[in-house]
Every structure is written in C-alpha cells, then in structure tokens.
Amino acid sequence: MLNQAKLYTLLQAHDVFEKLVSFDPQWVGSAALDIHIEGSDLDICCDAGENLDTFQGGLQAAFGGYPGFKVKQEQFGGQASCICSFDLDGVEANIWGRAHPVERHEFYRYYKVEQGFLRLGGEAFQDAIREAKADGLTTEQAFGVVLDLDGEPETALLALYEADALTYMQLLKQAGFL
Numbered sequence: 001m002l003n004q005a006k007l008y009t010l011l012q013a014h015d016v017f018e019k020l021v022s023f024d025p026q027w028v029g030s031a032a033l034d035i036h037i038e039g040s041d042l043d044i045c046c047d048a049g050e051n052l053d054t055f056q057g058g059l060q061a062a063f064g065g066y067p068g069f070k071v072k073q074e075q076f077g078g079q080a081s082c083i084c085s086f087d088l089d090g091v092e093a094n095i096w097g098r099a100h101p102v103e104r105h106e107f108y109r110y111y112k113v114e115q116g117f118l119r120l121g122g123e124a125f126q127d128a129i130r131e132a133k134a135d136g137l138t139t140e141q142a143f144g145v146v147l148d149l150d151g152e153p154e155t156a157l158l159a160l161y162e163a164d165a166l167t168y169m170q171l172l173k174q175a176g177f178l
Helices: 004-013 052-063 106-134 139-147 153-159 165-174
Strands: 026-028 042-047 070-076 079-088 091-098
Touching: 004 042, 004 091, 026 106, 042 106, 052 070, 052 079, 052 091, 106 139, 106 153, 106 165, 139 153, 139 165
Parallel strands: 042 091
Antiparallel strands: 026 042, 070 079, 079 091
C-alpha cells in the first residue's frame, strides 16, 4: 500500500491537479487524510462551473486515455454531479464535479471536519479510525463509530463543519482520546 506522500507524488506525476486547475481541485478523503487502508481510492472535488457538459468534456480530454476511464452525470446527494473514475497506476481515482464552489461539496466538508479531529486526536485516534475502516466501514461511518456520534454519521459530521476546536476536543475527550 502506498503511503500518503507517495499517493500525492502519483497525482503530481500524472499532472492531475494541473489538468484540473481551472476547476479548483481539492484532494479529499481518507488518502488525503492519511487514514487510508488497502484498496482505498483517491478522491478529488472540483467546481465544475455552470456547465457540467463542459466539465465532462474536460475530464474526457484529460483522462479518457487512462485504463478503466468512466464518466457520467447523475444526481448524487440530491445534487447534479459529474463523476469520473479511472485507474492511476493501480489506484482508483475519482473526480467529483458540481456546479458550485468546492467548499460546498459534502465530501470537502467531511474532509475538513475529519482533518480537525485528526489534528487534535493523536495517533491512537488515527489508529482507531483505520481499524474501523479495516472492519469495512466507510470513512464517515468510522468517525461516527469511533466518536460515538448520534444519528447518521454523514449528517453528524456535516453538522460539525462550523464547529470550533473546543467542540472537537470535547467529543474526543468523551470518546477517550484526550
């Protein structure tokens, strides 16, 4: 399994961010957070602009020659989305485009909340998240279980998007990590 630095180097070696520069690409998800496990993919969120067809054409031009390339437009999370996937030297890469700024993507918001917890929670917390993921949970489910969040983990994490570090620390303390 490639570590986070090698995954970033892989993205750079294929000029992924450069090819997406006009769409404000943001690397998100478990690999970007360095909590990935074997089989984890690479996720990138983009601001597709007002025309998903134009974004889709750009993805086709930039990545259409990669093995396993697929691109489609569909409703995801109640929003019009353009989703692209392809193989990047044995690692699945996913690019998510929506017609609004990246900061409004739920994946970006999960990432920012999870990043806040990881910065404060220490190595034991990071290990607990990895273990939960190895047991088959998604990243958001792992955070929900490890932190004992109420309700659906995705909803609970989104509700913490504008929370401060003190709130994160209180939840980490309740879960036994501080």
